[in-house]
Amino acid sequence: MRIVLGVGGGIAAYKVASLLRLFTEAGHDVSVIPTEASTRFVGTATWEALSGNPVSNSVFDDVHLVNHVRLGHEADLVVVAPATADLLAKAATGQAGDLLTNTLLMAHGPVLFAPAMHTEMWQHAATRANVETLRGRGAAVLEPASGRLTGADSGPGRLPEPQAIFDAAMALVQGRSDYQLPLAGRTVTISAGGTREPLDPVRFLGNRSSGKQGVALAVAARNAGATVRLLAAHMEVPAPAGVEVQRVETALELREAALAAAADSDVIIMSAAVADFRPAEVSDTKIKKRDDTADPVITLVRNPDILQELVEQRNASRAGSGQLVVGFAAETGDSQGDVLAYAEAKLQRKGCDLLVVNHVGMDKVFGQDSNAVVILSRAGSEPQEASGTKTEVSEAIVRRISFELNHVSPRA
Structure with a gap:
């Protein structure tokens, strides 16, 4: 497929190098057209090296090839990222002051804009009108992601992650209606952190x-x-911007919150480390250490199996609805079996749709910035491995969830 990748003049231009790599590794022929302003952030040499094609932003280069007409005519897809407020305005008003805007006017195939700008610019009435104009003409304009922007501000205006733009572009070319973002319109509930069970x-x-x-x-x-609801137990990191946060402490509090949240969730991801046991009795006062008394004996009782209850609730009240339940298993092997053997048994016992398996230890996973997991499926598909930073692992898990939602038939 022939793709024109337009690069706008925003700080997020550096992320587009990863998007270009995704396109080329998928076998597509990509012509990059950076605006003059964007070359202040990423130079043309980078685009030429990653695309394998010459790069220009002038209508006066290679005039004999008539690039300002040819590129748009020949493109199977045009993607603009980051689509700045300025670029959206120029595209909406039909300006043709450089090679990219000329190409947009000549494009015969689908066009996808991935906006990135400050929150106030994105929310300004002029920008919103330009977006509606472009969408009215048939162009696809993604919603920007929410989160930390340049400087100290946070809010909607971040460039969507390269993988999300790539997925949207492929969906658009295939004529699917989910081109905007793979989890657009979905509600995802995620538990995170570790529960704490009080002794006193x-x-x-x-x-x-x-x-x-x-x-x-x-x-x-x-x-x-997605619309994201985070059930946050004890965490050493702050909750991200742009998600609903509900604080919990104990396993019982998490159970109550998760069962309630599941009622309107398309996906439930139980990634929190939930205590299997809690003290049978909680002292109202601090347990004292005295020389004249015996060592205290703490009796533990089992906590409810929240993941299994979520599956049972789904099967009882949302049969066939397609709700996806994803569990996490922090496992260690022993003389009786390896990590995957224990995880496979847990998957069948819990009945969840996907189980993300960690091999844990004193210096593995907990508190680290990297991770390596295996994703097991109750449907019996081959185990999927994912490794890298926890951000990269999370993106792989979300891609798998998106695939399951869009390709797997509803559960009985």
Whole structure:
């Protein structure tokens, strides 16, 4: 497929190098047209090296090839990223001051704009009118992601992640209606962090979970267009912008919140590290250490199996609805079996649709910035491995969830 990739003059231009790589690795022939302003951020040498094609932004280069007409005519797809407020305005008003805007006027195939700008610029009435004009003419304009912008501000205006733009572009070419973002219109509930079970007003039983993976999942789902609800237990990292946050502490509090949230969720991802046991009794006062008394004995009782209850609730009240339940398993192997053997047994026991398996240890996963997981499916498909930063792993998990929602038949 012949793709024209227009690059606007915003700081997010650096992310477009990754988008270009996705296009070329998928076998597409890409011609990059940067605006003059964008070359202040990323030079033409980068685009030429990654695309394997010459790069220009002038209608006066290679005049004999009539590029200002040819490129648009020959393109199977035109993608503009980042689409700045200025570029959207020029496209909406039909300006043709450089090679990119000429190409947009000559484009015969689908056109996709991926906006990126400051929140106030995106929300300005002029920009909104330009977006509606372009959409009215048949162009696809993605909603920007929400989150940290240049400087200290946060809000809608971030360039969607390269994978999300790539997925939207492929869906657009295939004529699918979900081109905007793979989880657009979906509600995703994610649990994150570690629960704490009180022994007394001072002490608790806890675990080593930092919440990094759950927060990364919330960001990935948000960037994929979902409405995200984060059930946050103890976390060592802040909750991301642009998601609804509900704080919980104990396993019982998480259970109540998760069962309630599931009622209107398309996807439930239970990535929190939930305590299997809690103290049978909680002291109202601090348990004292005295030389003249015996060592205290703490009796534990089982906590409810929240993941299994979510599956049972789904099967009872939303049969055939297509709700996806995703569990996490932090496992270690022993003399009785390896990590995947225990995980496969857990998948069948819990009944969830996908199980993301971590091989954990004292120096693995908990608190780290990287991760390696295996995604198991109850449908019996081949295990899928994903590794890298927790952001990259989260994006792989969200892509798998998007695939399951769009390709797997509803569950009985």
